Amino acid sequence: MQFHSFLTNRLLRLEGKLYSGNLSEVQHKIESALDRTQSLIIDLDRLENFDAAGAYMLYIASEKARENNKEIILFCKENEIVKYVFKFVGIHYYKRLPKLIA
Template sequence: MRLEGRLYSGNLSEIQFKIEAALDKTQTLVVDLDPLEKFDAAGAYMLYIASEKARENNKQIILFCKENEIVKRVFSFVGINYFSKLTPLSFNTF
C-alpha cells in the first residue's frame, strides 16, 4: 500500500480505515511512506497503533521509507522504527 499526499491529524480516521481494510485481505501489509508530502506526529502515532493492533491479531504492518526526509524526521522524533530496505529477511524480523 502506498500512502500519498498527506497523513496528518486532519485525515487520520480515513487513512486508518484504508489500512485496516487492506489488512483484512492479508497477513502482512507493507506501507510505503515515501510518497507522503505532509506527515506529522499524529500520523506516526496512528501508524504505530495500527501496527500494534495488527500484531494483536497475528498480522503485521511493515512501515517502509527509503528517501522521504520528512517521514524519517517525524519517526526519529517520536521514536518509531521503519525499514529503509525490504528483503525477504525483513518480513521475518519485524
C-alpha cells in the first residue's frame, strides 16, 4: 500500500490494495494524518483492490473522527471497484472534491 499526502497533509491518496490484510497499517496512517488536520480528504481513485472490510474500516475511521469533532471525506471520482463496494455496503462517498480543495 502506498500513501501520498498533499495540500499540507489535508489530502491522503491511497494506492494499491485496501483489504483485510493491511487494514491496521492503513488505519494507523489515516489516524496519523488526521492528527495534523481537522479535515482530511481520502482519495480512493487509485486503489487497485478494495473489499468490504476496507470500506468498513474507512467508515469506522470517519465516525471516530466525527466523535472527535474532525472530518474525513471519502473521495472517489472514477474507480468502479470502489464505487461498487461502497454501494454494496451502503457507504457515502464524494464524486467531486469539496470547494475547500477544488
